[in-house]
Amino acid sequence: xxxxxxxxxYLVIGTGxxxxxxxxxTMGHDKMYWYQQDPGMELHLIHYSYGVxxxxxxxxxxxxxxxxxxxxxxxxxxxxARPSHTSQYLCASSGSGTGxxxxxxxxxxxxxxx
Amino acid sequence: xxxxxxxxxxxxxxxxxxxxxNCAYENTAFDYFPWYQQFPGKGPALLIAIRxxxxxxxxxxxxxxxxxxxxxxxxxxxxxxxxxxxxxxCAASISGTGANxxxxxxxxxxxxxx
Numbered sequence: 001x002x003x004x005x006x007x008x009x010y011l012v013i014g015t016g017x018x019x020x021x022x023x024x025x026t027m028g029h030d031k032m033y034w035y036q037q038d039p040g041m042e043l044h045l046i047h048y049s050y051g052v053x054x055x056x057x058x059x060x061x062x063x064x065x066x067x068x069x070x071x072x073x074x075x076x077x078x079x080x081a082r083p084s085h086t087s088q089y090l091c092a093s094s095g096s097g098t099g100x101x102x103x104x105x106x107x108x109x110x111x112x113x114x
Numbered sequence: 115x116x117x118x119x120x121x122x123x124x125x126x127x128x129x130x131x132x133x134x135x136n137c138a139y140e141n142t143a144f145d146y147f148p149w150y151q152q153f154p155g156k157g158p159a160l161l162i163a164i165r166x167x168x169x170x171x172x173x174x175x176x177x178x179x180x181x182x183x184x185x186x187x188x189x190x191x192x193x194x195x196x197x198x199x200x201x202x203x204c205a206a207s208i209s210g211t212g213a214n215x216x217x218x219x220x221x222x223x224x225x226x227x228x
Contacts, residue, residue: 004157033215041220041221042120042203042218042219042220042221043158043203043216043218044218045215045216048215058215059215059217090157090158092157101146101148101163101207101209101216102148102160102163103160103216104160105150105157105158105159106157107155107156107157108155108156108157
């Protein structure tokens, strides 16, 4: 079982609040990812990181930002939450070498902005 | 632009039957095709994956069939069980591009009736 953790699992917050979604992995993976998933829909990549101090935007435009100061930690921040940010956010990681394509997913954070 | 198209959106199968989910892609540079299984409240987990140098890969009751010329691949679940009820996502990526970004299909919600 993959060792990738996300907190909180559920978050209900008012418009305009700043929030940070936490993601940590204990597998020493250099690559990490954030996906946005609406109910019954595909996963859209919003951010990814090759390693420490490396972050890139994904295919889906997002108002969120990320940081990668430590290998194991990849937090996502929304400076001012809006109802349009209501979604499930999934964090994933992958390693290098053999099997590098396999991404391990956390359980997700379901965010509701009221 | 949908990189990977998946069908059907939902599927109901009797216990013991065969579940078949289909995916198609356009980008011939894709060289890694995984299937992910997602249960409610959980993140997706890798089920089985294939590369274009083989036409079929089998792991237990799960088989991927791959048709390179048609740019299609499918997941077959033999002897489907109620425990297989989940959402299944196909995906595709290009190896060696650094981040190994996955492009996901829209998902198929499978229900296996006892």
